Amino acid sequence: MSVADETSQPPAPLCWCCGNQFEEHDLLRLGSHPEAAVCFNCARFLHRRAVGQEDQRRTTLAGRIRTGITGVREWIIAHNWHRLPLLGSLLQRLDRHLP
Incomplete structure (x- = not known):
């Protein structure tokens, strides 16, 4: 084992969703499943996806508002306004x- 191997630190963990290091x-x-980790942005995205699928199964006023949002x-992303x-x-x- 070389000196470089002993002093090198393990790589930063990766987000299982986007693949970036954090x-x-x-x-x-x-x-x-502690081996699986997601960053905060991906966690927010996954939460939105889960709520969206839940809204599709049962319609409520809140679900309609979330669907509109x-x-x-x-639409904003398609037109690159967020950039x-x-x-x-x-x-x-x-x-x-x-x-």
């Missing part, structure tokens, strides 16, 4: 607080 404190471990979100300098940062900040 520090351990920036990942969520999945209950009975999702449609607007997809505009000022408007994009405002939209991304607002998005963190929407269902």
Whole structure:
């Protein structure tokens, strides 16, 4: 074993969803599968997907509102408004607080 092997640190853990490297404190471990971890952004995305599928199974007023918000979100992304300098940062900040 060389000196470089002894002093090298293990690589940062990867998010199982997006594949990016993160520090351990920036990942969520999945209950009975501690080997699986997702970053906070992917966790938020997965939560939205789960709620969306739940809304499809049973319609409620809240579900219709969330579906409308999702449609607007997809339209904004399709038109790349989220990449505009000022408007994009405002939209991304607002998005963190929407269902």
